[in-house]
Amino acid sequence: MANTLEGIAASKGIAFAKAFVLEQPEMTIEKKEITNQDSEINRFKEAVNSSKEELQIIKDKTLKEMGEDKAEIFSAHLLVLEDPEIIDGVSSKIKEDSVNAEHAMKEISDMYVTMFEGMDNDYMKERASDIRDVSQRILLHLLGVENTSLAAIQEETVVIAEDLTPSDTAQLDLNYVLGFATDIGGRTSHSAIMARSMEIPAVVGTKEATKAVSTGDTIIIDGMEGHVLVNPEQTVVDSYKEKQAEYIRQKEEWAKLVNEKSITTDGHQVELAANIGTPNDLDGVLSNGAEGIGLYRTEFLYMGRNELPSEEEQFEAYKTVLERMEGKPVVIRTLDVGGDKELPYLNLPHELNPFLGFRAIRLCLEEKDMFRTQLRALLRASAFGNLKIMFPMVATLEEFREAKSMVDDVRKDLLKEGQAVAEKVETGIMVEIPSTAAIADLFAKEVDFFSIGTNDLIQYTLAADRMSEKVAHLYQPYHPAILRLVKNVIEAAHKEGKWAGMCGEMAGEETAVPLLLGLGLDEFSMSATSVLPARSQVRSLSKQDTELLAEEAIQLPTSKEVAELVEKKGFIVS
């Protein structure tokens, strides 16, 4: 029977194969009284030793096939097996309570699982699954139960499982396993992360895949849309085969562009940069060939904690990003919180209209100590790369001047202390308030650069909250007013010899890219995964054509007509 399951798209691509449903081994653990404690303890220790041998093999295999990073988790597992608290804990439970090893093991591991799951920290919560994984392995040995072996798969398969543990994913032979789907998990769960690093399609969180699928069913995993198709009809299979071929072809094309320039057919070069939230995002930035960081949102350093981050902590984070970008431009935005993005420890006032309230640069110019700490960390880090500082939510020139003069003061202080500071650190503003876009010519005389933050600029210009369903249709990126403001900002920058970028979602959209190129945008900053598709598009366009397109678009009366024009004129490649 044909059936489609909906889940979370965890790793891109499309896979076709017969299903292999991973059964959870039946394990009933009964509490039994035992008389010979010493032999029970020996039995337990033997199970631990066999588990160790097994894990060592998995670890070596992972190390060889997937590298040190991925193998590290098994070092942690091995350490759990050598852990005095666990091993001695189980042994003394067997001795004192005269219970069987299975029961003692389960009690101890449940205790730790509960403890880790209760921790106020996502990382630690994830560790509960490590303990479960290890204790399951020991229990299987104790019970003499055969583990369904993923390693035994010898034909092309998609794996369907409730969840895949680290030891499961390490056993997947990628010659045969073409993709997987799980019942539980999200985009950041272990299985999803592994799927992306192994580059196989995966859908997680389907809730019922193991129930709906039987081993031997024909399965299509669509890792783009998050669908799992069970026993699809031939016509569906055919259309997915086409989709798969197209995806593979396109990916190959894109991959060739990692080290290429973002240059038009008539020789106009632009910078395609990536937006990041934490230094952890850098791997994706580098593997997707971004030419810089166009927006580093520093608020994540301040969120999910009880106090402000120290200068040192911020310095380390900024330095890491600057160093790893090896001299490529890195635009770091100073703290943008307040209003909707709350920091409980700042005790900010509740406002009726937080988007028009006390936030971002307005807050920073009030909380000068906090702001100064961030500026000190930024300028100290500037010695390690190509830093540009960007102030968010600037509405007036006074705000920029005040922030800039604080930067100058901090620089003087640091130099006096003998700290290294880069000679030139550009300071610019995010253009997201219509007043600023309107007098961009006046700003351009004083700032070093503009970066247009379209998400807010659109909602402020059209007075439409994009989170509000009823007015979401008014959130129009190609509204003539937006295009004209963008044009005004870019022209004002160029007139003063400055550069203009864009760091909203719009910068990576395929309808926007030709328009922005035609309007003369210098830097496009987007999510890392959009960089290669955008580069491929830029390289297919001629600057001259896009200029004509932009001229025409700017005269059109509605957002819809602009989008249609771009499409009709063939500027969208895919």
Next chain:
Amino acid sequence: MKEQKYTITNDTGIHARPATQLVNKAGQFSSEVTLEYNGKSVNLKSIMGVMSLGVGKDAEVTIKIEGSDEEEAMKAVDEVVKEGLGE
């Protein structure tokens, strides 16, 4: 007995990777090695013990070592902490 206080500066606190290194190092010595944080004390040779403390960034911790090789143990553990965890 040897005793040393540290402030954890590592962004993610003592999590799996640094904890693994620390536990491995402590396990090489016969002395008793304990880690104290927030009024609780655990065996530094136990990964479960160490991780169960949930030591986050900026935490103040104390490491105590007692036994015949406490001198060398303190030196070795101190190196591991300073390499990646704190000061």
